[in-house]
Amino acid sequence: MMLxxxxxxxxxxxxxxxxxxxxxxxxxxxxAVSLSDFLANAPANATAIxxxxxxxxxxxxFGTDILGRDxxxxxxxxxxxxxxxxxxxxxxxxxxxxxxxxxAARLPxxxxxxxxxxxxxxxxxxxxxxxxxxxGLSTRDWAAVAAGLSAAPFTFVRAFDRARLExxxxxxxxxxxxxxxxxxxxxxxxxxxxxxTILSSAARAxxxxxxxxxxxxxLGFGAVPPHRDLGLMIAAARPYFLHAxxxxxxxxxxxxxxxxxxxxxxxxxxxxxx
Amino acid sequence: xxxxxxxxxxxxxxxxxxxxxxxxxxxxxxxxxxxxxAWQFLVAWGRALDGYAHLDFGHSAMTGRAASDELARHLPxxxxxxxxxxxxxxxxxxxxxxxxxSGPARRxxxxxxxxxxxxxxxxxxLALAFVAGNLLHWPVPSGDATAGLALxxxxxxxxxxxxxxxxxxxxxxxxxxxxxxxxxxxEIAGQPWRTQLRRMGLSAWEIETVYAMxxxxxxxxxxxxxxxxxxxxxxAVAEWVFNYAGAADLFVKSVALRDWAVVAPVLLAxxxxxxxxxxxxxxxxxxxxxxxxxx
Numbered sequence: 001m002m003l004x005x006x007x008x009x010x011x012x013x014x015x016x017x018x019x020x021x022x023x024x025x026x027x028x029x030x031x032a033v034s035l036s037d038f039l040a041n042a043p044a045n046a047t048a049i050x051x052x053x054x055x056x057x058x059x060x061x062f063g064t065d066i067l068g069r070d071x072x073x074x075x076x077x078x079x080x081x082x083x084x085x086x087x088x089x090x091x092x093x094x095x096x097x098x099x100x101x102x103x104a105a106r107l108p109x110x111x112x113x114x115x116x117x118x119x120x121x122x123x124x125x126x127x128x129x130x131x132x133x134x135x136g137l138s139t140r141d142w143a144a145v146a147a148g149l150s151a152a153p154f155t156f157v158r159a160f161d162r163a164r165l166e167x168x169x170x171x172x173x174x175x176x177x178x179x180x181x182x183x184x185x186x187x188x189x190x191x192x193x194x195x196x197t198i199l200s201s202a203a204r205a206x207x208x209x210x211x212x213x214x215x216x217x218x219l220g221f222g223a224v225p226p227h228r229d230l231g232l233m234i235a236a237a238r239p240y241f242l243h244a245x246x247x248x249x250x251x252x253x254x255x256x257x258x259x260x261x262x263x264x265x266x267x268x269x270x271x272x273x274x
Numbered sequence: 275x276x277x278x279x280x281x282x283x284x285x286x287x288x289x290x291x292x293x294x295x296x297x298x299x300x301x302x303x304x305x306x307x308x309x310x311x312a313w314q315f316l317v318a319w320g321r322a323l324d325g326y327a328h329l330d331f332g333h334s335a336m337t338g339r340a341a342s343d344e345l346a347r348h349l350p351x352x353x354x355x356x357x358x359x360x361x362x363x364x365x366x367x368x369x370x371x372x373x374x375x376s377g378p379a380r381r382x383x384x385x386x387x388x389x390x391x392x393x394x395x396x397x398x399x400l401a402l403a404f405v406a407g408n409l410l411h412w413p414v415p416s417g418d419a420t421a422g423l424a425l426x427x428x429x430x431x432x433x434x435x436x437x438x439x440x441x442x443x444x445x446x447x448x449x450x451x452x453x454x455x456x457x458x459x460x461e462i463a464g465q466p467w468r469t470q471l472r473r474m475g476l477s478a479w480e481i482e483t484v485y486a487m488x489x490x491x492x493x494x495x496x497x498x499x500x501x502x503x504x505x506x507x508x509x510a511v512a513e514w515v516f517n518y519a520g521a522a523d524l525f526v527k528s529v530a531l532r533d534w535a536v537v538a539p540v541l542l543a544x545x546x547x548x549x550x551x552x553x554x555x556x557x558x559x560x561x562x563x564x565x566x567x568x569x
Contacts, residue, residue, distance in 0.1 A: 117285075124499065125548070129507075129522070221530075242403070255394065256392050
């Protein structure tokens, strides 16, 4: 029993440490993004900076691509473009998913279950295809909103189910019995819910929309050239990455690092879907 | 059991009806007058619904062929990819989920699994292609060359080409499988019946195999819809990366060309398959949970 308790305490400390590490990582990425114009050796999309497809060297730390662009600078600029689109997408997911899901659960029972069923249909479709469809229905300028909306059904369902549990909790029964209005109870539960989980939900949404946005960009539905994000940069490297690995490897590493930090900050279990 | 299955079947029927409504709404966009206002759209939606009721999904704006024919040409390739991927997901995911589910093995594997989980599927696909092309010297379909790959390979070369997308999809499925198993394992880890059974003199092996395993596998079956969702998402990316002319690739190209009559049935097919997988998994999990409770 003692050993189990010690192991649980150890696991909890490790989780806390990893979450802090995730937030520090995200903070460092934010600093790199905001200073990208100073840190980069060349402006975005500046061609013929070096020889074509030069491997990583002292002069070009990440090598160059087929147009002679400095990949270190390009990766920084692309990270900047990715970060600028994932922030609004995260906000959309939190509003349309977490907040609406929580509020929808407090609607009259039949209406709430109908809404849950409708959103459940969207949740049974791959979020990636939903994002592609939403962008197809609008324009690529709305890719961030589309990615946020496509990640929202899953978040909505999670928030809805959690809110239904809250509604059946003892404090809710006491509140109703003492005549506290449904609106006051909803406000109280929203405050507690979001003050407890807002950071973790935001980081979870950040990881999800980064995955979706980079993938739609890779498929050609996201960033519009010449404004390249990491997904588009990797897609552009596709024809020659077999012979020039660095053209895809460094942007991919930056993307994995961003998603890893967001996952750690969210406290996601290994393998858990964002 | 019958009551449970009936309730689940009712939920499935409602979800399927909703999916058909959604697909018909997308298909209605293909009508030339659908953009003329709300009323015109509703009329087009009604016409599309009527067509769906008669299994007429409309015609592709690009090829002129019936959307159902396009689906029939491309969907088997995706299903082959998904089911071959599912086999790999189970072969790889179940041992990983059971071995690394708890204890020191989990702690040792955790950092690696975290990093692997953070990699988008297209990065994993490109990494596999790089290893296959440069280290194993396999042929890697890339660039603009389209390859309508065979569902069942006829020779070694075809098998080598097919293996890369199947591996990509399988590894994504394996991640979902192991997670589901570990989640189920974690749920029953602290259950009081474990201690009680130990006090009754049962060995740890007996408790695990007779009482815990049915519940863990019931958890996996209950999450079958989620595993299928992971497989379909991975298939969409793998088909794009490896120029595999399946239904997901057709979906992406049709959205790019705004060929809504083709987009709608493809999306409907994916939704229906995921819903049916979820329903089947939940129905299969129910007796397993009941067996665990009885024993």
